[in-house]
Amino acid sequence: MKIYFDENMPFAHEFFSGFGELVPFSGREITAEQVADADVLLVRSITQVNAQLLANNNKLSFVGSATIGTDHIDLPYLAGRDINFHSAPGCNAVSVAEYVLSSLVVLSERYLLDLSSLTVGIVGGGNTGTRLSEKLAALGIRYKICDPLLEQKPQDLREFSSLTEVLDCDVISLHVPKVTTGDHPTYHLLNSENLANLRDEQILISACRGDVIDNQALLALKQLGHGLKLVLDVWEGEPKVLEPLIPYTELATAHIAGYSLEGKARGSEMLYQALCQHLNLKVTHKLTDFLPSASITFVELKQDFSQILLNQLVKMVYDVRRDDAIFRQQLSVEGFDSIRKSYPVRREFSAVTVSSSPNAYSDVPHHLGFNKMSN
Numbered sequence: 001m002k003i004y005f006d007e008n009m010p011f012a013h014e015f016f017s018g019f020g021e022l023v024p025f026s027g028r029e030i031t032a033e034q035v036a037d038a039d040v041l042l043v044r045s046i047t048q049v050n051a052q053l054l055a056n057n058n059k060l061s062f063v064g065s066a067t068i069g070t071d072h073i074d075l076p077y078l079a080g081r082d083i084n085f086h087s088a089p090g091c092n093a094v095s096v097a098e099y100v101l102s103s104l105v106v107l108s109e110r111y112l113l114d115l116s117s118l119t120v121g122i123v124g125g126g127n128t129g130t131r132l133s134e135k136l137a138a139l140g141i142r143y144k145i146c147d148p149l150l151e152q153k154p155q156d157l158r159e160f161s162s163l164t165e166v167l168d169c170d171v172i173s174l175h176v177p178k179v180t181t182g183d184h185p186t187y188h189l190l191n192s193e194n195l196a197n198l199r200d201e202q203i204l205i206s207a208c209r210g211d212v213i214d215n216q217a218l219l220a221l222k223q224l225g226h227g228l229k230l231v232l233d234v235w236e237g238e239p240k241v242l243e244p245l246i247p248y249t250e251l252a253t254a255h256i257a258g259y260s261l262e263g264k265a266r267g268s269e270m271l272y273q274a275l276c277q278h279l280n281l282k283v284t285h286k287l288t289d290f291l292p293s294a295s296i297t298f299v300e301l302k303q304d305f306s307q308i309l310l311n312q313l314v315k316m317v318y319d320v321r322r323d324d325a326i327f328r329q330q331l332s333v334e335g336f337d338s339i340r341k342s343y344p345v346r347r348e349f350s351a352v353t354v355s356s357s358p359n360a361y362s363d364v365p366h367h368l369g370f371n372k373m374s375n
């Protein structure tokens with residue numbers, strides 16, 4: 001069996017070598033000729049999987065994408081050819097939520113904001129929006145969620161808000177897929193009209209898909225002197241970036257919000273599990289067998305404030321300013337894809353064990369994500 005896999009997929013050898021011959025490929029450069037003899041194709045978000053890519057292949061039975069987003073996959077085409085498809089929902093939700101928290105900590109320091117006085121409007125209450133809301137709740141930060149699709153589901157008992165209400169919040173964080181059709185499209189969900197209604201002091205964070213915000217409209221707004229504070233991880237037209245927009249951002253990164261080692265590696269693990277099921281084989285590997293221990297395993301904390309703990313976690317585990325600096329310095333030199341390919345190892349809060357005085361942070365539920373050392 002021949003398994004083609006994106007070279008940017010951690011632990012691919014560990015998970016997949018038992019299935020057959022492994023062939024790595026570069027996500028954006030792969031061709032129909034290259035994958036003609038693939039039995040299994042494992043991609044990430046930069047590979048368009050469609051009739052053109054699979055035109056020369058008549059033996060493919062499984063396609064996996066180690067991502068939550070599936071806008072790069074022609075799902076009806078795969079279904080029409082009876083090719084099994086799996087994505088990795090939730091694999092990087094914690095990573096994106098920690099990216100948002102890190103951004104909020106940085107901006108709260110830069111502008112002397114009290115996070116507990118802010119309300120965060122979350123657009124999209126799926127895996128990432130939910131993880132984010134749990135962490136905000138753990139920190140005592142108020143939030144509202146807009147998700148008209150989940151709102152219709154009787155089993156989802158959360159209270160939902162309208163888009164208008166969420167766009168009125170102090171912080172707006174976008175966590176929707178790219179959808180161009182249907183009743184709830186997200187393409188240019190933020191456009192010249194609703195962007196113009198935002199207030200100077202609001203913060204807008206986008207770590208979903210670039211096309212969800214009309215980037216030209218955003219640039220035009222900023223060029224008029226609007227004070228909206230921008231955190232952009234995703235860009236319309238990646239790997240191209242509307243470069244004049246960059247100086248107007250507080251934080252700018254190269255679509256790496258989901259790039260914790262755990263986030264990417266969970267994607268590999270989820271595809272491994274799906275492939276085992278597809279081939280009717282027993283699951284024998286798990287991610288914890290391969291994940292190295294983190295370089296930071298211990299933070300000692302004496303105070304009983306969840307936000308001080310968050311600040312510590314951000315400084316010691318994931319400070320988004322590192323990725324912002326890399327982006328600003330390297331974009332014109334290395335390019336968008338290279339920044340992503342050479343992304344330095346980043347761990348999640350869960351890789352850290354926190355020790356403290358006996359009663360510290362007793363108010364912080366486990367949702368913030370770290371491990372608590374038992375006293």
Ligand SMILES: NC(=O)c1ccc[n+]([C@@H]2O[C@H](COP(=O)([O-])OP(=O)(O)OC[C@H]3O[C@@H](n4cnc5c(N)ncnc54)[C@H](O)[C@@H]3O)[C@@H](O)[C@H]2O)c1
Nearest residue numbers: 069124125126127128147149175176177184207208257258
């Ligand atoms: N920057 C990154 O590194 C990164 C990482 C992970 C995910 N993403 C992107 O973020 C998106 C969200 O991730 P997720 O894990 O939460 O996905 P998910 O599929 O679990 O949740 C998406 C949610 O958005 C909701 N939604 C769809 N259309 C909507 C609309 N018009 N208004 C409000 N809500 C709407 C859906 O009902 C769903 O609940 C992904 O589709 C992906 O494109 C980016």
Ligand SMILES: O=C(O)[C@H](O)[C@H](O)COP(=O)(O)O
Nearest residue numbers: 044045046067068069092258
């Ligand atoms: O959809 C996703 O899961 C994310 O956008 C993911 O982090 C994208 O990373 P890529 O597949 O481009 O490496």
